[in-house]
Structures are given as structure tokens and as C-alpha cells.
Amino acid sequence: xxxxxxxxxxxxxxxxxxxxxxxxxxxxxxxxxxxxxxxxxxxxxxxxxxxxxxxxxxxxxxxxxxxxxxxxxxxxxxxxxxxxxxxxxxxxxxxxxxxxxxxxxxxxxxxxxxxxxxxxxxxxxxxxxxxxxxxxxxxxxxxxxxxxxxxxxxxxxxxxxxxxxxxxxxxxxxxxxxxxxxxxxxxxxxxxxxxxxxxxxxxxxxxxxxxxxx
Ligand SMILES: C[S@@+](CC[C@H](N)C(=O)[O-])C[C@H]1O[C@@H](n2cnc3c(N)ncnc32)[C@H](O)[C@@H]1O
Numbered sequence: 615x616x617x618x619x620x621x622x623x624x625x626x627x628x629x630x631x632x633x634x635x636x637x638x639x640x641x642x643x644x645x646x647x648x649x650x651x652x653x654x655x656x657x658x659x660x661x662x663x664x665x666x667x668x669x670x671x672x673x674x675x676x677x678x679x680x681x682x683x684x685x686x687x688x689x690x691x692x693x694x695x696x697x698x699x700x701x702x703x704x705x706x707x708x709x710x711x712x713x714x715x716x717x718x719x720x721x722x723x724x725x726x727x728x729x730x731x732x733x734x735x736x737x738x739x740x741x742x743x744x745x746x747x748x749x750x751x752x753x754x755x756x757x758x759x760x761x762x763x764x765x766x767x768x769x770x771x772x773x774x775x776x777x778x779x780x781x782x783x784x785x786x787x788x789x790x791x792x793x794x795x796x797x798x799x800x801x802x803x804x805x806x807x808x809x810x811x812x813x814x815x816x817x818x819x820x821x822x823x824x825x826x827x828x
Pocket of ligand 1: 629634645650656668669670671672689690691716718734735736737738739740817
């Protein structure tokens with residue numbers, strides 16, 4: 615999420631399908647179209663296989679994965695975001711390698727899983743981070759990997775927007791839903807600096823959970 619949205623003070627109190635759809639419809643593009651740095655860092659050296667991305671939004675990460683050779687299923691609540699994702703995939707020449715759907719993620723996992731890589735970047739679902747991790751864990755094939763990235767409670771999204779603080783999480787807190795005898799878990803904070811208006815540096819702090827299924 616190289617973002618335009620929360621960083622500019624737009625309140626975000628409702629994480630329902632209707633609310634996300636309305637947010638996407640308000641703007642021509644909500645996100646930058648570039649893949650998220652923590653995804654690129656974690657995945658660029660892996661051998662491509664099948665991947666599920668939940669909360670794929672306008673598809674920048676799913677399209678980037680497809681350009682790296684992955685076969686991708688992208689799930690999101692917003693039909694408008696997914697239509698943009700489809701256009702992005704076609705423009706990038708990878709439409710044959712990505713499927714986008716607004717179906718319920720649990721139904722998609724039951725029907726089409728498992729995948730070698732399961733990714734969620736800043737999804738912050740209304741059900742919470744622990745629900746997200748335990749739901750996505752069921753979608754990971756043996757030997758596969760789970761990557762869940764969100765705003766850390768010390769990130770400006772959470773400290774400057776109390777409405778977002780509820781959905782922020784520390785990776786170790788959501789990781790404890792994983793059975794450590796079945797998973798090798800790494801929970802960390804990923805820091806990045808961007809230049810804001812007027813050239814001021816801003817420090818962002820992401821919660822990064824990487825888990826490998828034995
Ligand atoms: C902050 S945006 C991030 C979009 C994208 N991952 C990115 O980094 O640019 C969160 C996205 O998660 C989606 N989302 C939230 N809850 C979801 C759920 N339960 N199932 C599928 N998508 C969900 C929203 O529709 C929205 O597009």
C-alpha cells in the first residue's frame with residue numbers, strides 16, 4: 615500500500631464490503647500501483663509457484679507476483695478495485711496467470727486451496743488480525759509460506775488515526791494462533807522512510823509475519 619489515503623487524514627471507521635466499495639468509487643485510484651516493499655523483500659528470491667493474495671485491492675502485488683512467474687488468485691471485497699486489478703493485469707501481459715474474485719475468502723480457500731504462498735498486505739479485516747492469520751494458515755500447502763503485513767501499533771497510521779489503531783497489530787500477537795510444532799515463525803517490524811509533502815521524512819512501521827509450514 616504505497617498509499618494516498620489514510621495518510622491524508624481520511625477517517626476509516628468501517629471495514630465492511632460496502633465501505634470499501636464506496637472508498638474505491640470515490641477515487642480513480644486509491645493506491646500507487648507499485649508492489650509493496652515488504653512483499654518484494656520476502657518473495658523475490660523464492661521459486662514461483664501458486665499464490666493466494668487476500669485483500670489484493672487494485673492488484674499491484676498480485677500483478678507483480680504474476681510478472682515474477684507466480685500463478686495468482688487475488689481476493690478482495692470491492693468489485694471496483696478488482697475491475698482495476700484486472701485492467702492492470704491485462705496491461706502488464708499477465709492476465710492469463712491471475713484470477714481475481716470478490717467471493718468470501720473462506721469459501722475460496724475451501725474450494726481452491728492450498729497454495730504455496732499466501733499473502734495479505736494491510737488487509738485489516740473487520741474480523742481482526744488473529745482471524746486473518748488462522749484463516750489464511752489453512753490455505754498454505756505443506757512446505758509453503760504465509761506472509762501477513764499490517765500497520766504496527768507504533769506506525770503513524772495507528773498513532774495519528776485512533777480509528778485505525780484498533781486494526782493495527784504486532785506480528786507476534788497474531789502469530790500465536792499458529793501451532794509452533796507445525797510452523798516456523800518470524801515476527802518482526804519492518805521500517806521504511808518516505809518523503810512527504812515539503813520533503814519531510816516520515817518513518818513507517820509495518821508488522822511483518824512470515825511463517826513457513828513444515
Ligand atoms: C488497505 S487496503 C490494502 C490493499 C492492498 N493490499 C494494498 O496494499 O494496496 C485493504 C484491502 O483489503 C480488502 N479487505 C478487507 N477485508 C477483507 C476481507 N475480509 N476479504 C477480502 N478482502 C478484504 C479491502 O477491500 C481493501 O481493498
